[in-house]
Amino acid sequence: MRHDVQVEVLRELLSQLDAGVNADAGGIMACPAETYTCPDLAAKEWAVFFKGHPQALGMSGDLPEPGSFITSNDLGVPILMTRDASGTVRAFLNSCRHRGPMVEQAPRGKRSRFSCPFHGWTYDNSGALIGVPMEEQFGAIDKSCLGLIELPAVEKYGVLLVHPDPKGVIDTDRVFQGIADDLESWDFGRYVLAHEQTLDMRLNWKLATDTFGETYHFKRLHKDTLANNFHGDVLSYRSFERNHRMVLCLKGIDDLRGQPESAWRIEQGGFPVYFLFPNVEINVGDGRVAMVRIYPDPKDPGRSISRVSYYFEREVLEANPGFAQMFSEGFTAIVAAEDYATGVTTQVALASGLQDQVLFGRNEPPLHHYHNTFRRELGLPPLPVRT
Numbered sequence: 001m002r003h004d005v006q007v008e009v010l011r012e013l014l015s016q017l018d019a020g021v022n023a024d025a026g027g028i029m030a031c032p033a034e035t036y037t038c039p040d041l042a043a044k045e046w047a048v049f050f051k052g053h054p055q056a057l058g059m060s061g062d063l064p065e066p067g068s069f070i071t072s073n074d075l076g077v078p079i080l081m082t083r084d085a086s087g088t089v090r091a092f093l094n095s096c097r098h099r100g101p102m103v104e105q106a107p108r109g110k111r112s113r114f115s116c117p118f119h120g121w122t123y124d125n126s127g128a129l130i131g132v133p134m135e136e137q138f139g140a141i142d143k144s145c146l147g148l149i150e151l152p153a154v155e156k157y158g159v160l161l162v163h164p165d166p167k168g169v170i171d172t173d174r175v176f177q178g179i180a181d182d183l184e185s186w187d188f189g190r191y192v193l194a195h196e197q198t199l200d201m202r203l204n205w206k207l208a209t210d211t212f213g214e215t216y217h218f219k220r221l222h223k224d225t226l227a228n229n230f231h232g233d234v235l236s237y238r239s240f241e242r243n244h245r246m247v248l249c250l251k252g253i254d255d256l257r258g259q260p261e262s263a264w265r266i267e268q269g270g271f272p273v274y275f276l277f278p279n280v281e282i283n284v285g286d287g288r289v290a291m292v293r294i295y296p297d298p299k300d301p302g303r304s305i306s307r308v309s310y311y312f313e314r315e316v317l318e319a320n321p322g323f324a325q326m327f328s329e330g331f332t333a334i335v336a337a338e339d340y341a342t343g344v345t346t347q348v349a350l351a352s353g354l355q356d357q358v359l360f361g362r363n364e365p366p367l368h369h370y371h372n373t374f375r376r377e378l379g380l381p382p383l384p385v386r387t
Contacts, residue, residue, distance in 0.1 A: 023237040023365050024363065030386070038301060058070060059191060069110070078093065093166075098121045151163060157183035174241075194311060198306070204347060208343060222338060234248075290331060291309045
């Protein structure tokens, strides 16, 4: 984030604190309960947002050097992503071209070759078929035509993108629209993966997303946790076509009063959170980044899986090796035990069918943006704002 933007955001947060106001969406929005419960809507979301859209599988720190790999099964397509010998990020269908088994089942590691456990067909990390045992007995094949099926993959601004459709297109200008300058300035490529956790919860994926979308709940739900470090009911918010940036207000902002603006740093008083359409939250702290990837269960609108990955500057890890695990486990515990646990109760109540809508307040503008963005992409009419 450029320094002039940091100063602009910090001024806004201080002004809100002094005036006792919050970000304002201009009115109240009613969201139908079926948004979180309808199986047909869930199936359409899966097809449009996940099967038919580029996905962030992590950050550059997940593939720190040539030979690194990660795998994913979250999109209904088994994916193997590698950094090949030249340093280029590649992605493939994780399936042997002989009889189809996955050629790699570990979630991550370092390997220059991938060998199918069934018959030993072997591929290099650029996807080429380089070995067929007893080839003279198998029969004549053209190995150059039987490499792993490649998927579109891009590394941009330290984010790893893949399209689960081999014919899909990754338009990075659209993927990062509105937040590209910020992401480029953070230089995420220098961060090291330190910790990762998975939350498999009984709540709709959009309910999970909603928990990251406002600060109205901080003084209430998080009164004994995050409220110790954050001012609730304060928010700097900027929305773009499909993405957004919100900056939460740290209590450390009070120490900036009286200091020259030239010395202000956003990490002292603000906590930037970026929404990357359709399912990613990127939280930027001082020397650390948390990426939350939220996936639906395409067959059950009442279930979602969140992959939470934590990345740190190398210097931070070297200075305090235990800090990464302590911070990571603490943050995930708060999300699971407070935010998501509350969402689970919401899911139960909405599934009863007795409550036909939920309300998004004028002080919850990210929720307005999330949901009308989702609806627009599905060809649904926007939800009106009642002033």
